[in-house]
């Protein structure tokens with residue numbers, strides 16, 4: 418297309434820079450959208466803009482420091498162009514109204530612009546600024562044609578409202594990203610609190626055998642001293658022991674020493690075994706950060722969790738009443754699951770049950786755990802306490818993040834929220850409960866076994 422002779426000497430005007438440029442760039446940066454992949458929600462809006470304006474080209478253009486980058490485009494191959502050539506860079510300088518250029522050749526700002534004088538041969542341009550809620554024009558939604566034209570007032574109004582939709586989409590996208598970050602943090606802090614409980618439980622469990630092993634060692638040391646003294650006396654007087662040696666033997670009460678030594682050694686061995694079991698449980702349990710699906714035995718996971726919480730079950734209230742644990746495990750297949758995450762759920766639900774059983778109003782404190790296969794394709798794990806129950810008025814909120822009835826430092830209100838995410842989102846299962854005031858509460862975890870693997874040697878314990 419030839420240019421009119423009157424504009425041949427025009428030079429393209431460098432677009433002005435908005436007065437709030439630094440803040441404007443920050444506003445754009447906040448969306449973290451530059452150089453991201455195409456997204457349907459934006460492409461739909463661009464398509465609609467092209468359709469409504471009747472133009473072959475429509476773009477969502479975001480104006481960066483040195484370029485305009487297209488988040489979405491119809492009818493154009495380029496992904497970005499230098500800012501000094503961008504029509505949109507002019508449009509963002511008037512955030513309150515669209516920039517309409519009916520014929521670029523008649524406009525001294527654009528007549529000699531290479532985007533006008535050569536491909537894509539822009540003649541018509543209409544761009545509505547994309548204005549953030551705090552008033553910064555970060556780019557435009559624009560419609561472009563290769564022939565001069567104009568838009569009706571209705572078309573311009575429609576373009577403006579589509580522009581507002583683009584900003585809404587960007588805001589939604591940002592909120593979603595923030596939510597995802599917040600959720601990751603929630604899950605992390607819940608993991609930390611589960612780990613805290615775990616460390617507390619294990620420290621308590623190990624402390625007991627370590628204390629009596631240490632006590633045993635004191636006696637073992639004394640007995641060994643006495644035996645060594647006797648041995649030394651024998652050696653000194655061998656082969657002719659004096660009568661004084663007999664007195665020494667009697668003073669040592671060899672028979673008692675022999676019997677007690679056996680007991681001490683046995684008890685020390687038991688202590689060692691207990692520590693070993695605890696360490697094994699800890700190894701099984703503390704897989705909170707393992708990623709990927711694993712074949713696992715649900716019952717092993719429940720047992721490890723009970724072991725970790727044993728110190729609380731032994732003395733649950735201020736009068737040190739114990740909790741009776743009744744287990745009834747059904748025949749379950751191995752599950753393909755995230756074992757560390759399931760352990761976290763068991764820990765949350767059993768901890769909640771123990772918290773409920775702390776109530777002095779509960780006499781015979783009982784925790785029942787049973788498992789079963791329900792229909793062919795699901796397993797169910799029931800965790801029931803005979804605590805005071807969940808008050809009816811808080812039931813609608815117990816799965817909300819941060820909802821807790823516990824005092825500061827005792828509860829974060831994340832246990833059920835995270836458990837629900839793990840069971841429902843990660844495993845496609847169901848987490849439900851039934852509670853009766855004064856009777857107790859039963860939580861039921863249902864998990865699909867469709868991905869279950871045949872039982873085999875060496876399977877993991879959750």
Ligand SMILES: Nc1ncnc2c1ncn2[C@@H]1O[C@H](COP(=O)(O)OP(=O)(O)OP(=O)(O)O)[C@@H](O)[C@H]1O
Pocket residue numbers: 610765769770773802804805806807808815816820821822823827828829830831832833834858
């Ligand atoms: N077995 C139960 N018996 C009675 N109330 C329960 C039981 N389980 C949960 N709740 C109620 O639901 C609330 C939310 O439970 P959730 O596990 O989400 O948080 P939390 O136990 O308060 O804190 P966190 O688990 O983060 O340490 C609890 O504060 C409690 O009031």
Ligand SMILES: [Mg+2]
Pocket residue numbers: 765768769828831832833
């Ligand atoms: Mg809890």
